Amino acid sequence: MKNYSLKKSLSIFFHATKTLEQKQHSIGSEEKKNLEFRLSKLQDAINKRDKAAASKEAKEIEPLLKKYFPLSGLKKSINGFAMLCVALFFAIVIRQTCFEFYEIPTGSMRPTFKECDRVVVSKAQFGINVPLTAKHLSFSPEAVKRMGTIVFTAEGLDSPGIYTTYFFIFPGVKKFVKRMIGLPEDTLYFYGGRIYGIDKEGNDISKILQQDRLAHIEHIPYLYINGRIKDIDKVHAHAELSQVTIQQNHISIATLEKSGKKVKGTMLQEGVDDVHELWGMGNYAMTKIVAADTLYHSKEAVDLLIKNPSTKYFLEITHHSSIKDAKMFYDFRGLIRPEASKKVSYLPLSTESLQTIWNHLYTMRFNAKKGYLERFGTDYSNNYMLKDRAKIKGGLEDGSYEFFNGIAYKIKYQNNPFGMIPSLSIPEQVENTHVLAQFSENKCITLYNMGMDLSIRVDRSSHLGVAGHRYAYFRDGDLYLMGAKIFSKQSEVLQNFVANEKELLETNPTYLPFVDAGPPLLADGSLDIEKIKRYGMQVPKKSYYTLGDNHAQSGDSREFGFVPEENLRGVASFLLWGPGGRFGAPLQEPYPWFTKHKAFVWTSLLIAVAIYYIRERRRYAFLGKKNGIKKSIANEPMTVKRFLKIITIGDY
Numbered sequence: 010m011k012n013y014s015l016k017k018s019l020s021i022f023f024h025a026t027k028t029l030e031q032k033q034h035s036i037g038s039e040e041k042k043n044l045e046f047r048l049s050k051l052q053d054a055i056n057k058r059d060k061a062a063a064s065k066e067a068k069e070i071e072p073l074l075k076k077y078f079p080l081s082g083l084k085k086s087i088n089g090f091a092m093l094c095v096a097l098f099f100a101i102v103i104r105q106t107c108f109e110f111y112e113i114p115t116g117s118m119r120p121t122f123k124e125c126d127r128v129v130v131s132k133a134q135f136g137i138n139v140p141l142t143a144k145h146l147s148f149s150p151e152a153v154k155r156m157g158t159i160v161f162t163a164e165g166l167d168s169p170g171i172y173t174t175y176f177f178i179f180p181g182v183k184k185f186v187k188r189m190i191g192l193p194e195d196t197l198y199f200y201g202g203r204i205y206g207i208d209k210e211g212n213d214i215s216k217i218l219q220q221d222r223l224a225h226i227e228h229i230p231y232l233y234i235n236g237r238i239k240d241i242d243k244v245h246a247h248a249e250l251s252q253v254t255i256q257q258n259h260i261s262i263a264t265l266e267k268s269g270k271k272v273k274g275t276m277l278q279e280g281v282d283d284v285h286e287l288w289g290m291g292n293y294a295m296t297k298i299v300a301a302d303t304l305y306h307s308k309e310a311v312d313l314l315i316k317n318p319s320t321k322y323f324l325e326i327t328h329h330s331s332i333k334d335a336k337m338f339y340d341f342r343g344l345i346r347p348e349a350s351k352k353v354s355y356l357p358l359s360t361e362s363l364q365t366i367w368n369h370l371y372t373m374r375f376n377a378k379k380g381y382l383e384r385f386g387t388d389y390s391n392n393y394m395l396k397d398r399a400k401i402k403g404g405l406e407d408g409s410y411e412f413f414n415g416i417a418y419k420i421k422y423q424n425n426p427f428g429m430i431p432s433l434s435i436p437e438q439v440e441n442t443h444v445l446a447q448f449s450e451n452k453c454i455t456l457y458n459m460g461m462d463l464s465i466r467v468d469r470s471s472h473l474g475v476a477g478h479r480y481a482y483f484r485d486g487d488l489y490l491m492g493a494k495i496f497s498k499q500s501e502v503l504q505n506f507v508a509n510e511k512e513l514l515e516t517n518p519t520y521l522p523f524v525d526a527g528p529p530l531l532a533d534g535s536l537d538i539e540k541i542k543r544y545g546m547q548v549p550k551k552s553y554y555t556l557g558d559n560h561a562q563s564g565d566s567r568e569f570g571f572v573p574e575e576n577l578r579g580v581a582s583f584l585l586w587g588p589g590g591r592f593g594a595p596l597q598e599p600y601p602w603f604t605k606h607k608a609f610v611w612t613s614l615l616i617a618v619a620i621y622y623i624r625e626r627r628r629y630a631f632l633g634k635k636n637g638i639k640k641s642i643a644n645e646p647m648t649v650k651r652f653l654k655i656i657t658i659g660d661y
Contacts, residue, residue: 012060012061012064013060013063013064013067013068014060014064015055015058015060015063017067018051018054018055018060018063018064018066018067019055019063019629019638021051021067021070021071022048022051022052022055022067022070022636022638023629023632023636024074025044025048025051025070025074026048026632026636027632028074028078029041029044029045029048032078035077035078036077036078040077043073044070044073044077047066047069047070047073048070050062050066051063051066051067051070052636052637052638054066055638056637056638056639101140101141102140103614104132105132105138105139105140105141105578106132106133106137106138106140106610107132107133107610107611107614108129108130108131108132108579109129109130109132109579110127110128110129110130110585111127111128111129111130111160111184111186111581112125112126112127113125113126113127113128113186115373115562116373116374116385116462116559116562117187117557117558117559117562117563117564117565118158118186118187118188118557118558118559118563119373119558119559119562120225120413120558120559121158121188121226121558121595121596121597122186122558122581122584122595123374124373124374124385124434125434126584126586126591127584127585127586128186128581128582128583128584128585128595129581129582129583129585130160130186130578130579130580130581130582131579131580131582131600131607132578132579132610133579133604133606133607133609133610133611134152134579134580134582134600134604134606134607135148135149135150135152135153135577135580135604135606136148136149136152136577136606137606137609137610138578138579141181143162143164143165143573143575143576144575145574145575147606147609148574148577149604149605149606150192150193150551150574152600152604152606153189153192153553153577154189154598154600155189155190155191155192155195155214155217155218155598156188156189156190156217156218156220156223156597156598157188157189157580157597157598157599157600158186158187158188158189158580158581158595158597159186159187159188159189159553159555159572159577159579159580160184160185160186160577160578160579160580160581161184161185161187161555161572161576161577161578162182162183162184162185162576162578163182163183163184163185163569163576164182164576165573165576166569166570166572166576167259167568167569167570168564168568168569170183171183184578185555185564185565186581187555187556187557187563187565187566188226188555188556188557188558188597189553189554189555190204190218190228190554190555190556190566191206191546191548191553191554192208192548192553193209193548193549193550193551193552193553193574194208194209194547194548194549194550195207195208195209195214195547195548195554196541196542196545196546196547196548197218197288197545197546197547197548197554198288198289198529198540198541198544198545198546199228199229199230199288199289199290199292199293200289200292200482200484200526200527200528200529201292201482201483201484201485201489201528202227202228202229202482202484202489202492203215203218203219203227203228203484203528204218204219204228205218205219205528205529205536205541206218206541206545207536207538207541207542207545211538213535213536213538215536217598220598222596223596225492226492226558227489227492227560228556228560229293229480229482229560229561229567230257230258230288230289230290230293230546230567231257231258231290231293231567232478232567232568233295234290234293234294234295234327234328234330234351235255235330235348235349235351236255236256236257236262236284236330237255237256237257238250238253238254238255238256238346239253239254239255239256239261240254241253241344241346244344246342246343246344247342247343247344248344248345249344249345249346250344250345250346250347251266251267251347252264252265252266252267252347253265253346253347255284255332255349257284257287257288257290257567258288258546258566258567258570259566259567259568259569259570259571260546260570261277262276262277262278262284262287263275263276263277263284263332263349264277265332265335265347265348265349266347267337267347272335272336272337272347273335274331274332274333274335274349275332276332280543281543281544283331283332283333284330284331284332284349285328285329285330285331285521286544287544287546288544288545288546289529289544290330291328291329291521291526292482292483292526293328293480293481293482294326294327294328294354294480294481294482294523295326295327295328295478295479295480295481296324296325296326296327296479296480296481296490297324297325297457297458297477297479298322298323298324298325298358298363298453298454298457298458299322299323299325299355300321300322301314301317301320301321301322301323304323304355309513310355313355313357313509317357320357320358320359321358321450322358322363322450322454323355323356323357323358324355324356324357324358324362324481324490325353325354325355326353326354326355326356326481326523327351327352327353328351328352328353328354328521328523329351329352329521329523330349330350330351331349331350331351331352331521332349332350333350333519334350334519335347335348335349335350336348336350352520352521352522352523354506354510354522354523356488356496356502356503356506357502357505357506359502360450362495362496362502363448363450363453363454364448364453365495366453366457366490366491366495367415367448367452367453368415369414369415369490369491369492369493369495370412370414370415370453370456370457370491371412371413371414371415371461371491371492372411372412372456372459372461372463373385373411373461373462373463373559373561373562374409374410374411374420375409375410375411375463376407376408376409376410377401377405377406377407377408377409377410378407379407380400380401380402380404380405381398381399381400382398382399382400382401382455382459382463383398383463384462384463385409385463399455399459401444401445401452401455402451403444403447404444405444405445408420409434410439410445411436412445412456413436414493416438417438417439417443417445417446418436418437418438418439419436419437419439419443420434420435420436420437421434421435421436421437422434422435457477457479458477458479459477460477460478460479460561461477461478461479461559461561461562462477462478462561462562478560478561478562479491479561480560480561481523483524483525483526484525485498485525486498486525487503488503498525507524507525510522510523510524511524529541548571549571551573551574552571552572552573552574553571553572553574553577554566554571554572555572580600581595581597582594582595582600583595
């Protein structure tokens, strides 16, 4: 058995002498003599700095104390509860106001943070938090930086599954880590995977929002092209609604109302005529790959097939949500309600095009079980949609995988040698002979259509299916998928597609073609301020707009709207451990190491530690003098190990 440290033996000595002094009348003379004899031997060993002898005597005294002075069950409970309360108090205060360790549970911030990353969050970067509440004792709005990471509580946000428990006891609300995009009264506009905008004074902030080091992160203005219907979760399935309110980014943007056999739409933002005009949403589309034999449903589709008789697959592009031509819609819940219209275009895909898509394939982490694909962290064993899971043929072994920029990785798990965390996940590129490294049309289509988040709800044939999170947009004439340029503006297939879209517009003036409308810039290259003001998204006062770096699998402001100022908790300032050995400051707009709030919080903490240190030192010196312990030994400052044990109690 491991020896006690000299400090622990000293602590046991002081506790035993105090207990004997207070309760000596409750034991017999023989027991008292025996305990005094043991204490004298322990005292002698401590004064001689004999660690082994002191540990031996201390271990013999401990059972004697329990035998001679037994505690009642109530007393044990009270002592244990008191110790727990003290530990929890210090843990909560320090972790809520100074710093905290987090484990990233999902891929919503890929590639900046990946699943199972461990990060250090600075809690005093721009304010002093009130523990366990969404409030601040002090807050500096000017300290919050666009394009920096931000940690905030989900309290009050309309998002599912936000409640949790801390220390397995206390109910609480989850924290989110996202990228800060818009500050109060900023106005934002989306084009080409990028964000343009102005601040509250009308100054162009586009360069801040389009930093070169963050160019690999694309930003999409919506999760689903038609948004969501306000309060639809409160409506029973198979009901019928005659009037609905459309929301995007949790903002009510339009109403649809059944009037006779038609549906009338009304925009709620002044100066805007249709949904797709807002925030640049018309510059984006949702996509999936469909087989040619599924397209015989419209004259345009038939004409397209005639022009491309040998094409097996098409990229289905759903774009331009509109309140015009809105109709009653029967959704997958069996709910009959008004629905905004949208346009659908088709781009022919050759084997070479599918190969290019495969070479840029990007997914979140997923599990394979007997060849079937499941979203990482989700158990579908009792799910009614189990039958809808996709399957990869060719002997895919069980395990966890992910694709990043066309490269397949298998996730290896190993025990952490430092013992601080249970295991580490490390992605390793699969061999060239692996089934996921080998291109096939079927695998490419399956993994693309399931979306970034490997959703099993994607129905690739029915109009009732839920679209996967795969988006398309133009940038400078090129067509992008998965953040990569898949079709160059010089390519014949894209030129033919654009020409066909313009031809449809000529024959049908109400058609909305999916072509490159260009960035919101004037002829001289400067930002079109008036366009931004008219069609941009303005962030309310004391609110913030946040987005996940992995737009396709992120519950962010597009889902729950603007984040109130009081919800901001801190900054993910350091990546302690990341898959593949990533370590250090995360990719973000750098925050200063020194701030007035940090200075106050850390100074207060140091003062508290100093007071504790001095108090403990004096107490032990007094007890040492009283009980014959040398002065040089009789002090017990707070050790680093003890301090870390206090602040890291529990596990969020």
